[in-house]
Amino acid sequence: MSELSLKIGHLIREKRKEKNITQESLSLQCGIDRSYMGRIERGEVNITVEKLYEIALALESSPKELLP
Template identity: 50%
Template sequence: MPRISVSHDHDQSLASLGKAVRVRRKEQKLSQEALADASGIDRSHMGKIERGERNVTFLNIARIATALGCKPSDLLIAAGL
């Protein structure tokens, strides 16, 4: 099985997770920059996460969830994962 490059992996689950993060962020009226600052993630990286362009580590999912006041599982469930 060939190795999948993260830069070329457009897996729907990444897009779904990114959308779930964006929806919750907007519900809380947070800017992308404010969420990035609160979660300790670079703003440009946060944008790539929301667009489904980055394979997010569990630690970053946990940081984002904490900044959004929810559990990591809430984000995964909202993403249908």
């Protein structure tokens, strides 16, 4: 796990909880498996820029808000 992945995952989780969206709902909106979304939020995987944009769109935020 890289420090960057951990920080991005933490920011995604915070934004998701702010919006009151479940992990399952977010993963469905992004076309990602729910368990993979959990791994993203825990910082266990490196996501692509494309996935970052999809997640940001689903969270109604800009990708830069999900970057440390």
